Amino acid sequence: EAQVTQNPRYLITVTGKKLTVTCSQNMNHEYMSWYRQDPGLGLRQIYYSMNVEVTDKGDVPEGYKVSRKEKRNFPLILESPSPNQTSLYFCASRGGGQGPEKLFFGSGTQLSVL
Amino acid sequence: AQKVTQAQTEISVVEKEDVTLDCVYETRDTTYYLFWYKQPPSGELVFLIRRNSFDEQNEISGRYSWNFQKSTSSFNFTITASQVVDSAVYFCALSEALRAAGNKLTFGGGTRVLVKP
Numbered sequence: 645e646a647q648v649t650q651n652p653r654y655l656i657t658v659t660g661k662k663l664t665v666t667c668s669q670n671m672n673h674e675y676m677s678w679y680r681q682d683p684g685l686g687l688r689q690i691y692y693s694m695n696v697e698v699t700d701k702g703d704v705p706e707g708y709k710v711s712r713k714e715k716r717n718f719p720l721i722l723e724s725p726s727p728n729q730t731s732l733y734f735c736a737s738r739g740g741g742q743g744p745e746k747l748f749f750g751s752g753t754q755l756s757v758l
Numbered sequence: 759a760q761k762v763t764q765a766q767t768e769i770s771v772v773e774k775e776d777v778t779l780d781c782v783y784e785t786r787d788t789t790y791y792l793f794w795y796k797q798p799p800s801g802e803l804v805f806l807i808r809r810n811s812f813d814e815q816n817e818i819s820g821r822y823s824w825n826f827q828k829s830t831s832s833f834n835f836t837i838t839a840s841q842v843v844d845s846a847v848y849f850c851a852l853s854e855a856l857r858a859a860g861n862k863l864t865f866g867g868g869t870r871v872l873v874k875p
Contacts, residue, residue, distance in 0.1 A: 683867075684767065684867045684868075685867055686851075686865030686867045687849070687851075687863070687865040688865070689862040689863070702862060703862070732801070734803065744793065744808075744853045744862075744863050745793060745805055747805070747863070749802065751801060752801045752802070
């Protein structure tokens with residue numbers, strides 16, 4: 645089954661404790677991205693990657709890092725989480741030549757930073 | 759810069775009523791794409807429709823219909839004869855030309871629809 649898998653589904657942590665949210669897709673997609681969802685703000689793009697070893701900032705990259713060492717994986721790293729990073733996070737992927745309607749979204753990761 | 763505004767934060771209706779969700783957008787691009795997504799209580803995002811900026815035809819899909827008006831920069835969504843299963847958060851989104859780098863979606867703030875039995 646074609647899917648984007650995020651882990652964990654829920655995460656509670658404390659300020660300053662480094663964490664990684666994993667994202668993996670099994671569709672051989674070139675493009676992957678991370679969004680965060682906040683009430684009243686919709687989803688905002690954090691980072692995206694056009695292919696292996698190619699990453700770029702989205703609209704709200706501060707406080708986040710990503711890496712794309714393999715095509716299937718695109719982890720989101722919070723080196724020193726802060727309470728304002730409490731949010732619902734979505735990973736998404738699509739084929740290189742496809743439009744946004746072809747985005748496959750993961751199920752989301754609800755992060756709480758205390 | 760692109761912007762999408764969904765002025766209605768929450769709409770509550772009784773089953774079988776029609777409900778219209780407003781979406782107004784801003785962009786400098788002459789070619790762009792508009793989308794609607796549904797987010798049910800389970801949290802996943804479900805793609806509903808894509809509309810190109812050069813195609814102003816309205817579209818109907820079952821109980822769903824979309825009214826795209828370039829003159830008012832609006833892309834409104836109507837659910838006819840609403841059902842409880844329509845209860846969800848609905849997002850309108852905008853994207854620049856498909857081949858542009860990043861190709862990100864700019865989302866509106868979402869409208870929560872609650873359909874009561």
